[in-house]
Amino acid sequence: MDIKKLVTFVNLVETKNFTKTAKAIHATQPTVTHDINAIEDEIGVKLFNRNKRYVNVTKNGEAFYQKIRPLINNYNSAVQEIQEKDKEERLQINFGYSYNPFNDKYIPLWLSQFQKKFPLAKFVLVNLNRNELKQQLVSNNLDVMLTTGLEAEDLNNIKVYPIETEPFKVIVPRNNPLSKKSIIKLTDFQSEKLLFLDNRWAATDIINLQNKIIHLNRDLNITYAAEISSLNVLLKANQGLGLGLYCIYPELDSSLAYVPLDWEPQVDLVAITQKDNKKRIVYQFIKFIQDFNFDFE
Numbered sequence: 001m002d003i004k005k006l007v008t009f010v011n012l013v014e015t016k017n018f019t020k021t022a023k024a025i026h027a028t029q030p031t032v033t034h035d036i037n038a039i040e041d042e043i044g045v046k047l048f049n050r051n052k053r054y055v056n057v058t059k060n061g062e063a064f065y066q067k068i069r070p071l072i073n074n075y076n077s078a079v080q081e082i083q084e085k086d087k088e089e090r091l092q093i094n095f096g097y098s099y100n101p102f103n104d105k106y107i108p109l110w111l112s113q114f115q116k117k118f119p120l121a122k123f124v125l126v127n128l129n130r131n132e133l134k135q136q137l138v139s140n141n142l143d144v145m146l147t148t149g150l151e152a153e154d155l156n157n158i159k160v161y162p163i164e165t166e167p168f169k170v171i172v173p174r175n176n177p178l179s180k181k182s183i184i185k186l187t188d189f190q191s192e193k194l195l196f197l198d199n200r201w202a203a204t205d206i207i208n209l210q211n212k213i214i215h216l217n218r219d220l221n222i223t224y225a226a227e228i229s230s231l232n233v234l235l236k237a238n239q240g241l242g243l244g245l246y247c248i249y250p251e252l253d254s255s256l257a258y259v260p261l262d263w264e265p266q267v268d269l270v271a272i273t274q275k276d277n278k279k280r281i282v283y284q285f286i287k288f289i290q291d292f293n294f295d296f297e
Contacts, residue, residue: 001042003075008035009047010072013065016055088122091281096126096133096145098201100228100248103146106294114288121281129201129227140274143282149268150204157275161286164247164269164294168209169258171235171242171249178241183260189217193240201227205267209243212263250294 004025011021012032022029040047047061057065097103111123126133126142130151136142138155152160172179178188196202196210214220223240225231228248235242236253244258247269252258271286 001039002035003072005035005039006068007072008032009039010065010069012036012048012055013057013061016057018055090279091118091120092122092124092143093279093282093285094124094126094141094143095285096128096136096142098129098133098146098228099127101232102245102247102250105250106292110285110289110292114285117288118281118284121285130203131200137272137274143277143279144271144273144286146269146271148203148205149270152270152272155272158272159275159277161271161273161290162268163271163290165266166245166247166269167266168205168261168263169244170261171244171252172257172259173238173241174255174257175238176241179257179259181259183262185262186213186216189213189220189241191219191221192217193221193223195231195234195240195242196222196224197228197231197243198224198226203267205265206243208265209263246294 008021008025008027008031011024012018015021015024018029018032022032025032036048043064045060045064046058047064049056049058095107097107107125115121126136128136130147133142133145133147134151134155137145137158146163149160149162152158170178170184172184178184178192181188194213197206199207202210214222221240223234225234231242232249234240235249235256238255243261244252245267247267271289273282273286
């Protein structure tokens with residue numbers, strides 16, 4: 001039975017007037033008459049006694065009303081709740097990232113400043129490694145994630161939004177002679193202590209560079225860190241040279257320096273979404289990040 005017809009029935013019981021009911025439900029009087037007749041025909045019970053002068057609900061009509069009225073109330077409550085839930089979900093941004101000092105510094109700034117412009121926006125943050133994040137994105141559990149352009153190449157049905165592009169640099173303790181160089185070549189790492197990131201957390205860009213350095217140098221002393229936070233501790237402890245980007249390490253400890261690296265491929269920091277993501281708030285957030293003023297140098 002059509003819920004709209006039941007709403008008409010309930011209203012007519014309460015107004016006892018076809019004209020008032022038609023006005024209340026924004027319908028014509030013939031439509032009200034049609035709806036009531038349709039209900040009575042469907043259930044085979046007379047619900048109203050009516051003529052040109054009055055409308056009275058029958059005993060069966062009153063009993064039917066007592067059962068239907070709570071149903072209509074529950075229906076209206078359910079509609080309101082689901083609409084509010086849908087509105088909340090449309091304003092919720094499921095944001096994926098991997099921890100690094102760049103994200104630790106800038107994501108809180110993005111969230112707080114964006115919410116000043118869009119107070120109803122709500123964020124759900126998901127911190128995973130690169131492969132786990134990509135799986136969450138393709139499974140539609142994330143609206144947007146930060147990654148590199150190279151990392152995004154193996155994904156289908158996504159949109160890529162560039163944020164920053166930069167070359168790799170070497171993070172060098174200031175007491176190491178390499179810190180005085182204007183540029184470090186890939187063959188300058190002979191016999192040096194190096195700090196590399198485990199492939200599970202490292203982006204493809206870093207993995208390619210690490211493999212190239214290993215191929216071109218001998219007598220390397222390499223320590224692998226399981227994740228960025230561990231690598232950051234080792235760097236601050238001057239345990240070796242690291243490979244860096246502003247979009248990983250926007251600031252260095254005073255005992256460390258960035259030295260340009262003679263390595264042509266650059267890294268594109270990007271935000272990616274599924275092509276079929278319809279949330280306007282997500283694209284407003286991405287545009288906000290793209291327009292953000294980074295204070296890298």
